[in-house]
Amino acid sequence: MAWSYRKRIKVIPGVHLNFSKRGISTTIGVKGASINFSKSGTTVNTTVLGFSTRHKLSVSGPNPVSHYPGLPENQPYPLEENIFSADIHEITSQNMQGIKEAIILAQQQKKDLTSDLKKINRALSITKAKKILSYIFLYGLIKKEIPQNSDHDIKAQQEAIKQTKEMIEKCYVNLEIDFDSEIKRKFEKVYESFSKLTTSHKIWDITSAHFQDRVATRSSAGTIVSRRQVNFALRAIPYIKSDYQALYMKNANGADIYIYPTFIVMYNNENNFAIIGVNELNLYQTYTRFTETEVVPRDSKIIGQTWAKVNKNGTRDKRFKSNYQIPVVRYGNIRLSTPTGLREEYEFSNYEFTEEFGKAFREFQLEFRL
Known part of the structure; x- marks a missing residue:
């Protein structure tokens, strides 16, 4: 009997992104789904098996670039709590579901x-x-x-x-990106500044921040943080191919973060990931005066000195004979959040690179709010 082979062939949707001052237009492969971001709102058009639907999504909520009032230098963390994102299954944006389905289709076809x-x-x-x-x-x-x-x-x-x-x-989602020239220039600036940020000698994921009684502890630090060293990189996510690699941020206590021009992927594995519209991201960049009890990174600047034990006015507490000086350094700080539950915080030994990236990202994001 002749051997026969039945091929399992499906057309994997590609994702085509158009960036212009009118907004972001996203076309998703064979399902005919398109997502358009504009000042008046988000419109989703879908065509599946010959039936078409159209509905409008509100873009209410915080502006994608948040500006918080400056915090006191000795109080860089506003809340006493652990810092982590919501469950991965809860934070996908409604208007990003089409892209998520395209990735799932590519995964299933490969299996x-x-x-x-x-x-x-x-x-x-x-x-x-x-x-x-x-x-x-x-x-x-x-x-x-x-x-x-x-x-x-x-x-x-x-x-x-x-x-x-x-x-x-060929089991991947092909991400094609067309930029207006000005928007392309701004995104490439984001890309370049992130590349610099990845070279920071130390990058930490801040997993918790708690206030402490400085009088009781005789310490100059008003906040105790838990941090774990992580790495940032330009890295491709499985099942997505693009001219631009994602801005990869390692997450010490949850799903890793991959930032593409129009969406963010929070990725644990092929069965556990979420996609969030980049227009929903709040990115707040600032700096931290950090009392460093470990080795000071080579690319950090020492901006002051304190003592292991201090008086209320910050001077050396002479009651402790073994009292010693501790350097105070300036670190960069970035907080990420979305209304759907992404919540992460990072600290960087190189403040200048942090500031450059924060500024470039805000300028890129604001291009779609003008």
């Missing part, structure tokens, strides 16, 4: 094709074994059509393996 590839490889092994056995037991020499049919099946199976591997390599 299906990988399963098919295993079956074809198994069938190829069996066919080769049958051909060898036909010669060992001589019936292949008597009936010439038996090895000939095996050769035909082997050729078909080898071709199917080749085609399946090629299709597996």
